[in-house]
């Protein structure tokens with residue numbers, strides 16, 4: 065491996081490599097090709113289907129135009145030269161650039177791809193966060209004042225939920241951190257399918273922009289579930305919801321295929337199944353969930369799209385109105401574990417290192433991950449208790465309550481590790497503790513929701529909104545920040561300042577709890593979801609919740625800006641491995657110009673024994 | 688050993704304190720309870736709250752122990768004294784307790800409360816005393832009719848849809864979603880959710896299906912007195928969803944009879 069110069073595309077099966085023609089910046093070319101693709105296909109379809117009532121851009125043509133745009137975009141950023149043409153036998157002319165430019169074009173380097181994922185996903189967070197701020201601004205009053213019609217508010221809710229879920233929650237810790245860390249963790253120089261992976265990331269910006277610009281087609285009011293039968297009679301923007309989410313899911317599906325193959329087939333010698341790191345286990349389990357459930361929801365979206373544009377009334381009142389909801393949640397519940405399992409894996413990764421203590425009950429941590437994965441397919445209907453007839457409810461209640469057991473194993477493992485440890489209180493460990501606290505509240509409030517009788521009161525109220533923000537933000541977002549602080553010295557070679565980082569952590573933690581704990585209360589007081597207009601008696605509390613929500617928004621911005629600042633300007637670290645961690649990513653080279661490992665290491669022991677300073681691989685500290 | 692003893696004692700103390708706090712909050716979990724069913728839900732919620740408290744205290748105390756007691760006091764990186772990899776007693780207890788806890792919760796209050804509600808539904812359904820209210824949900828209106836009294840659309844003084852119920856009398860709501868203005872286009876009917884916060888019960892209204900909800904109101908009040916007593920659509924159903932709300936009142940049987948007579952006159 066080390067004999068091949070690494071800025072060569074080695075994945076292209078031995079085709080002769082020729083110098084790249086001079087070309088315009090790939091992103092710019094992507095945008096232009098996307099515009100051409102859209103115009104070409106949209107015009108074609110409009111012409112073929114010249115219904116007298118059709119405008120130039122109509123429901124059907126826009127779907128095809130969108131496909132043209134996405135293909136143009138992905139081809140333009142590099143897929144045309146680096147994937148498509150070589151596949152037809154043309155010489156490979158694509159040579160990956162070095163320096164900052166390589167982050168703005170198709171690449172096969174997993175570190176570059178992962179960085180692209182993190183930036184794209186982080187941008188989604190900002191966009192959807194702005195939407196959240198607008199919602200909270202509107203909710204400060206009990207009547208419409210910021211938005212002029214309810215559609216605008218509902219559409220903002222939908223965009224917020226959709227972009228948060230499908231571009232941040234599902235993506236950041238998998239496409240981002242997973243792509244970065246997994247090849248390193250398993251001791252490989254590249255992922256299993258580097259070209260697929262290089263393609264997949266470009267669907268994320270396409271998807272985010274599609275959803276964000278959905279209002280261009282007309283307001284849609286269904287929220288992030290895009291649910292039928294409302295969607296069928298709803299505004300046309302829903303078309304961009306289906307398409308945008310489709311693109312984002314496609315990206316996650318590619319990531320999943322790549323990660324599974326990498327973990328299963330590209331492990332270094334000696335890295336047996338017994339020694340696979342916890343985060344890699346989490347990625348494996350999550351990727352299985354993705355591979356099983358993403359195709360399912362994609363098919364549901366295709367049907368719903370046809371329902372809308374043809375129209376084929378699968379899910380309207382003359383079809384089967386509940387089927388879409390069942391199909392959505394069949395994916396939707398595994399989805400929430402797709403979001404949270406990486407966080408649990410990250411706890412088990414960070415805590416033994418920070419507490420200098422052997423990971424406790426490692427096998428139980430893995431068993432927990434696997435059983436959550438299995439059970440998560442059996443609980444979907446708890447999202448629909450008031451929709452179902454009474455007799456169907458109890459089995460789902462049962463599995464919902466049972467799934468807390470394997471989820472609890474993550475707590476058992478981390479708590480067991482912390483017990484009588486030597487816990488170093490640094491920003492990453494602090495954030496993991498905060499994440500454990502928040503997710504605990506998310507889990508315990510889930511007990512109330514799992515009970516059908518109580519559920520009938522709090523379903524569709526802000527109690528639920530509080531519950532899932534506690535699990536997603538509390539679990540995934542806090543762990544994501546923990547991981548970013550933890551891996552900053554690896555990613556950037558620079559170290560953050562403990563005071564500034566912990567200040568940021570406390571800020572988020574306090575603002576988060578002050579905001580979302582009140583969601584439970586206001587929900588119980590009768591605040592239902594999806595309403596920009598609500599009874600006057602709830603106004604005072606909503607007003608004050610919004611203030612805390614703004615503080616929380618600022619807290620997120622503070623931490624993101626600080627991390628970015630450290631990434632470029634922070635103090636250089638002396639040691640490649642400041643936490644003295646034993647997992648392989650800390651022995652790997654983070655420089656995207658170079659291979660992870662000059663020589664593929666042979667793993668000699670497991671990674672989680674912190675009773676001494678020995679290395680899990682033969683390690684020459686001078687190298 | 689000392690850590691364990693300390694933890695255990697503190698856990699007992701804090702659990703007791705938090706249980707006491709929970710016993711203050713628990714009975715008011717629902718804020719306003721105005722039906723037999725809401726009271727049952729309220730009891731179930733309070734019970735879950737009491738059950739959750741020791742777990743909450745346990746985990747939070749563990750986090751605090753990590754923060755304060757097990758925290759490294761200096762920056763040097765050295766192994767912790769204990770390097771225990773597994774403790775069968777701890778794992779076994781954890782597993783056993785979480786299994787028992789969840790199974791217990793499933794039996795009570797999950798299954799028991801659901802069973803109570805089924806039993807009430809059956810009893811109300813059979814009882815000749817039960818008041819039947821037909822509820823039609825459409826984009827965006829609740830419409831109420833009382834087939835036993837021949838009332839087709841009950842309204843308040845301003846002509847807005849209005850629901851009135853006699854106190855301590857079982858009610859059977861028959862829920863349908865269709866638009867009586869253009870029932871020839873069933874394509875556009877959507878799902879709504881029939882929710883009266885004070886009654887602690889909610890039921891989605893599905894196009895093409897008929898659902899029922901059984902309630903026995905226990906308090907005399909009205910939307911004007913308490914906004915928790917309102918008919919609210921809880922499932923997003925399009926732009927008009929925030930406005931899909933109707934006022935209501937629970938009155939004495941005598942007043943209810945007067946109201947029915949008055950509505951009859953209106954409809955005549």
Ligand code: HEM
Nearest residue numbers: 196221225228229233287288289529536593594595613617
């Ligand atoms: C600054 C932080 C945030 C605030 C203040 C916030 C606020 C809100 C509010 C008020 C709603 C309910 C809107 C309604 O029903 O009327 C909502 C819905 C939602 N939020 Fe957030 N949110 C935040 C961050 C997040 C994050 C990080 C995620 C996920 C990663 C997320 C996912 C969702 C989802 C999925 C919905 C449901 C949307 C729907 O009903 O279709 N939110 N958010």
Ligand SMILES: [Cu+2]
Nearest residue numbers: 879920924931
């Ligand atoms: Cu409605």
Ligand SMILES: [Cu+2]
Nearest residue numbers: 920922924928
């Ligand atoms: Cu509604």
